[in-house]
Amino acid sequence: MKLPIRLSKESREPIYHQIEQQMKGLIAGGNLPAGTILPSIRALAKDLEISVITTRRAYQDLEQTGFIQTLQGKGTFVAEIEHSLKEQVTVSAVYEAIERGIDTGLQYDYSLKEIEELFQSIIVQKRKERLE
Amino acid sequence: MTVQLTRMTKSVDDFSLGPVDLTLEPGTVTVLAGSNSSGKSLLLKTILNLVKKDDGEVKIFGEHVPGNTEQWIGRVGYMPQALIGCETFTGEELKSLVSRWYPNWDDCFFNTIAERLNIPLKKKYGKMSKGAQQKLSFALTIPRNPELLLLDEPTSHMDIPAKQIWLDILVEWMEAEERTILMATHNVDEIRKIADYISVMRNGKIIGTFEKEAFTRSYKRYWLHKLPVHPVPGEAAREEGVIISRLPFETEQYFRVQNIEYTDVRPLDLEEIITMMLKG
Known part of the structure; x- marks a missing residue:
């Protein structure tokens, strides 16, 4: 699945932060409901033309703040988030x-x-x- | 670290490679970018001891290469620019030869690749187009399931759709497990889509290894109403009404202090940055 994320390479805002903000928006806005399977770190890096170092960082931050969840061997999903x-x-x-x-x-x-x-x-x- | 090169050197006739320092982290893709005959192929061969190094240290999965143990060999895949001595064999024959040497050979995966890339397996290798030869060589390499893959301009002869399919196969393959890739390429699209690190090579030396996002933000173009007479800090080049900087932070600071206003600023694209670096 391709995520509707648009990066601005001109912006001063770090790329990983842009990904985080947009993903949070997609999740909070209901575009990505809980349980949605997210692309792997490598696949997202390819789609957005960035490195896995950047996508991994964005995913880690999103996981720490409770927006997404990674299950060993099963991939990464959108988590159930509180109102x-x-x-x-x-x-x-x-x-x-x-x-x-x-x-x-x-x-x-x-x-x-x-x-x-x-x-x-x-x-x-x-x-x-x-x-x- | 998957691969660690320390001050590795090699001289061939009047060309000298290195000293090269390079580290490959597990699970990452490093691309070697450089002009023709900058030493990319020689570097790959020297890492694998296909060409004997003169000096320095090579470690793969922690083992010295060459060394007393050779466990690493079974964990590494290498795709050269061309297969030698295979002209008279068909694709199918080459597959049955190669698959026997590798205990982890995934025959199902080979068939999938052959089908997706439409490889004419019944044709003799020597009669195939260069693009088909590359596809076959790729299909003979990754079903061995190596943890480290070295690729030497793997798609230079493939057509556009084949390159896309090739990239999809590689990305899917990398998702499954932690795999490390070192790849020499001139294909900018591949660098954009799959590189994590870019190592720029010039005259046998790596002049820098950069994380991709840092790389794509390293050079910026500023549009000004009036160009300052003297060169500004970080200035790499000048065009009509434009200054290109290799140190955007320093340049912008100077503009602020000097009260120089610019009307627009854009990062350079990958091709331009590589070209700038290779010009030196």
């Missing part, structure tokens, strides 16, 4: 996305006040869309 952990991932994913948006605004020399106004106008727009 609170799911919530935590979702909140932090949204938080980071908004933060990135604000950073983009600052890069284009917008003031925080102007960004806030933009944010408000997007909210108004979305509200309208929801009512229609």
Whole structure:
């Protein structure tokens, strides 16, 4: 199975961290339900064109935080995760996305006040869309 | 460590290899990248004592090579660029010859490979295309189930679909157990998809061994409105409105201090990095 992971080789964020964040998102968002068999470290390395050193590190971190589980001889699976952990991932994913948006605004020399106004106008727009 | 080379040297006519230091960790793939006649094939042969080294130390699975014991031989597979003395045998004949020498021979696996790669087993080796010869040579090597595999430009003559199938077979085979591969190749796609470490060879020497992600982030291209007059720290090359750096961290620090703004930055791709390194 190919995982819908997209790496940004330009980003300063380490590759293993990008994999972890995206996998957490896929698991918490329900795209990868508990029990799903994950690709082996070597197969994932081939698909993402990275080394097994990097994929192994991402898998180890995910295992330590309880998102995935490795069974000797059977492979790696998505673990059953608690609701609170799911919530935590979702909140932090949204938080980071908004933060990135604000950073983009600052890069284009917008003031925080102007960004806030933009944010408000997007909210108004979305509200309208929801009512229609 | 699966393989450990310490200051290994070998001279052949006016070419000298080494001194080479190289370590292969179990379960990893190391690719030897370098121009033609940089000594990749000679390095592989010298590791296996097919060519006698002049000096230095070679250890495979902890055993000295050459040494008093030769347990390692049964645990190693080697695929040379061409099989010699096989021209008059068919693929099937070669298989029955080779399989007899190896107690761990997996005949079922051989058949699977032959089928997936569409190898004309009834043809004589000498009558096969170069691509088919490579496929056969590969099929005669990995069903021995070696723990260490040395491959010398294994797919240089294969067509595009065959290369993909070859890669799939190799990846599936590596998943099952801890296997170690050292491979000389010019194929960038193979390096991208399967290498964990890249060793760059030039004129008989390994000029560096890098973990792949560190390697692909080692060189960056900066776009600037105006190029500084003097070379910047880490500068490897200049193009129109562009500086290529081999030390991005130092370069960026310099840009910050000097208040030089760049409009964009991108890592170089694998081919470009290898080319840069080989130019020196």
